[in-house]
Amino acid sequence: MNTVKISSVVGRLWKSTLALGTLTLILGAAVLVWPGQSIVAAAALFGVYLLASGIVQVVAAFTVYAPAASRVLLFVSGALSIILGVFAFRDFNDGSAVWLLTLWIGIGFIFQGVSASALAVSLPEMPDRGSYIFVGVLTVIAGAVVLVWPIASIVALAFIAGAWLVVIGAVEIVWALSARSTAKKVEREIEPLTRTAVV
Numbered sequence: 001m002n003t004v005k006i007s008s009v010v011g012r013l014w015k016s017t018l019a020l021g022t023l024t025l026i027l028g029a030a031v032l033v034w035p036g037q038s039i040v041a042a043a044a045l046f047g048v049y050l051l052a053s054g055i056v057q058v059v060a061a062f063t064v065y066a067p068a069a070s071r072v073l074l075f076v077s078g079a080l081s082i083i084l085g086v087f088a089f090r091d092f093n094d095g096s097a098v099w100l101l102t103l104w105i106g107i108g109f110i111f112q113g114v115s116a117s118a119l120a121v122s123l124p125e126m127p128d129r130g131s132y133i134f135v136g137v138l139t140v141i142a143g144a145v146v147l148v149w150p151i152a153s154i155v156a157l158a159f160i161a162g163a164w165l166v167v168i169g170a171v172e173i174v175w176a177l178s179a180r181s182t183a184k185k186v187e188r189e190i191e192p193l194t195r196t197a198v199v
Helices: 003-033 039-063 068-088 097-122 129-148 154-198
Strands: none
Touching: 003 039, 003 154, 039 068, 039 097, 068 097, 097 129, 097 154, 129 154
C-alpha cells in the first residue's frame, strides 16, 4: 500500500476516532457521575455509545482503504453494535435487566476491539499502529471484564463499564491527535511529489 493511501486511511481514521473517543469519554463520565440512575437511563447511555460506535465502524468499512477481510469485519462489528444499541433501548424487566445490559455492553466492546485491532494488523504501514492495536486490545479486555465480572447491581455495572468508557475514550483521543499530526506530516511530504506527478 503506498504512502498516499496510508495517508488517506489515517486521515479518515483519526477524525472518526477523535469523535468517537470524545463521545465515549463524555458518556463514561456521565455514567460515573450518576451511577445510581435507573436501568432505563443506564441502558440509554450505553445504547447511544453502541449506536454511535457502530455507525462509525459501518461508515469506515465503506470509506477506509483496507483489505477486504478487515472491511468485512468492521462492517459486521458495526452492524452488531448498532443492533445491540437498539436492544439497549428496549424495556427491561427487573429480573433480567442487569444481566441483559451486561451482555450487550460486553459483546459490543469485544467485537469493536477485535475489529479495530484487525484493521491495524492488516495495515503494517499505518503510523502509530501499535497505539491503535492497544486501543483494540483494551476494548476487548473491557468487554471480557464486563462479561466475566460478577455484576449484581446496576450501580456496579455502571461503575465498571463507565470507568472502561473513560479509559477507552481517553486513549482514543490521544491516538487520534497523534495520528492527526502524523497524517499532516505525511501530507506535507507527499505534496511536492503530487505536484511533480501532475506537471
